[in-house]
Amino acid sequence: MGYKTLCFGLTCILFAYFIYVPIPENVDEPWKVRIVDAVVKTTSLTAMLFENIGLMGYEKLFSTLVKLDYTQPISDENVTVMDTTFTDIPVRLYLPKRKSERQRPAVIFIHGGAFVLGSCRQSPLDLLNRLTANKLDAVVVGVDYRLAPQYQFPTPYEDVISVVKFFLEDKTLAEYGVDPTRICISGDSSGGTLAAGVVQQIQNDPEFKNKFKAQALIYPGLQLVDISMPSHQEYEHGPVLSRNMAIELGCLYLTNDKALTQAMRKNQHMPHGSGHLFKLVNWSTFLPEKYRKQHVYTEPVLGRLNTSFSILLDNRLSPLATNDSQLQNLPLTYVVTCQHDILRDDGLIYVSRLRNAGVKVSHDHMEDGVHGALSFMTLPVYLRLGIRIKDKYINWLEENL
Template sequence: MGYKTLCFGFFCILFAYCIYSPIPEDVEEPWKVRIISAMIKMTTFVGTICENIGLLKYEELLATLSTVHYTKAVSDENITVIDTKFSDIPVRLYLPKKKSERQRPAVIFIHGGAFVLGSYKIAAYDDLNRWTANKIGAVVVGIDTRICIMGDSSGGTLAATVTQLLQNDLNFKDKIKAQALMYPGLQSLDTLLPSHQKYQHGPILTREMIIKLVCLYVTEDKVLLQAALRNEHMPTESRHLFKFANWSDFLPEKYKKNHVYIEPVLGKLNASYPALVDSRLSPLLVNDTQLQSLPLTYVVTCEHDLLRDDSLIYISRLRKVGVKVTHEHIEKGVHGALSFTRAPVFLNLGLKIRDKYINWLEENL
């Protein structure tokens, strides 16, 4: 009994510490955001302890806990929902039952989770995809004619990557009508953009957490993690790539504040990680000619988001080369809102973003 009481007391103290960590004053629904942030910080803390004592890996704990929110493929009177595979890749299809007088549009949804977590089975994503299929009569995940590739967070990264690859492939050029990116991370070169510094402790997403998870996508070598936290992870031969992600050139003045651009230290690592200079991980690394071929683009950014500046740089570059961009900036928003549309972690902000996105699809797809 004494051991259980001690553990309970410890977690109460930890929760109290996490819940009273400062958050921006103008965040929408601040107490909900505070509670969600506290839960995430506690989970990452416990995950780190579990990994250090050899119980299970950090990411395994996070992945296990996320399965609590999984849903099954359940059809209803409007939509047939099927779990299947495309070339051994698990997918969930949402097929509207109502007959359509036109060829149906399609939306390919890529979930977030810092490349190593998450699933299309998560209830909030299932709700989003059902709503998309219902509202605009689209086949979600399946491919037809008018296609939008959409993703949130790291899913937005992958959506941007896939769209670039398809638009620059002669076999698929102009097959994609639109891309929709929800608060994506778009570069791994510089881990100290102004938003990375301002929101390094959250809310929701912390700098240490995102760097740790993205590094796991590249390698399990902890050397890379420590170097990335110091912003000393890029090789010397990557110097020419920084012109594509230099925030002093592309970030609007209002977001620069008093920050002074300092080029990251290059060549500190002896190990080589080719993924760090690969545009498939960092879609900002492609040149203007490749960006110029991109389709109609929809981007959602949230003010209180560590990844905010990645998108702002991307939007500046796209508009500079003539790509038509619709940008929704949520002044009181936080990262991951689309994931929090189900109790007990419910944010009205997630529903607002969902509705803005669906309205844009109705008008443009």
């Protein structure tokens, strides 16, 4: 009892400290964001302490809390919701109930969570996909790929590819009454990473080429090549997603070796032979001038880690580090970025590179936005920012799919 009281007391002290950490002035609903930020920072520090004393891995505490928000597949008067599997991978299907005289569009949604957390069953994403199905009269597929660190790269990516290819088969599309010319893949955060990587692979697969009409990427992380972009520096401590937390969780997608985590903090993680990738993610070339400010570009340091991390050369991890010739084949694209987000510059650079490659791109930049807002658009937090992003996303799909 005394141990639990001590832990509770320490947690309260940490929360009280973090609640007064400064946040950007123009953030929407600043006190709500302060509370979310304080909860995340308190959880992160507690998780790090638990890991250091050998109680549990860093991600376990986050995972436990996120699972409290999982929902059951409850249908309503408009949409039938069911949990099933595609190629043994769990998916949640949203099927409109009203009769349709024509084939329906479809959306494949990939959830975020740094590849180690989350599910399409979380209440905000369940709401998002339910509303998408109802508003667009669309079939929506939420993919519950296996998570790191138990299943590290490329397993989560391959799970998504497997579900996508199964769904894109003619017999599957016919079963669900889907129009094969009106299919979109979308994702938020690391789900956006997976969605972008999957589209690039699918578009270069002769069997499935041109199967996607659109991709929608919501504050995506799109590269691991350079972890010192202006947004990484400006929002190193958040709000909500700090650089350290992103690195701690993100590295679990690749390895349990803490050497990578330490090297990535210093931007010294890329192996020899990866220098050609730098020009593809060079923020001094592609980032709009207003976001460069007074920052001075410095290349990542090569070769400080052994060759076992040559996996970092795999462009499935870094869709941004892809040649223009491959980007030219990509479908209609929608990107949401948030100003106060360490992943901001990934999205901004991708927008620039896609437009340079001739891809039609729609871009919404939330000047008062923070990372992860979609995950906080239901009670008890209910961020207006999450509602706005949800509305913009669904409206774009309605107009373009």
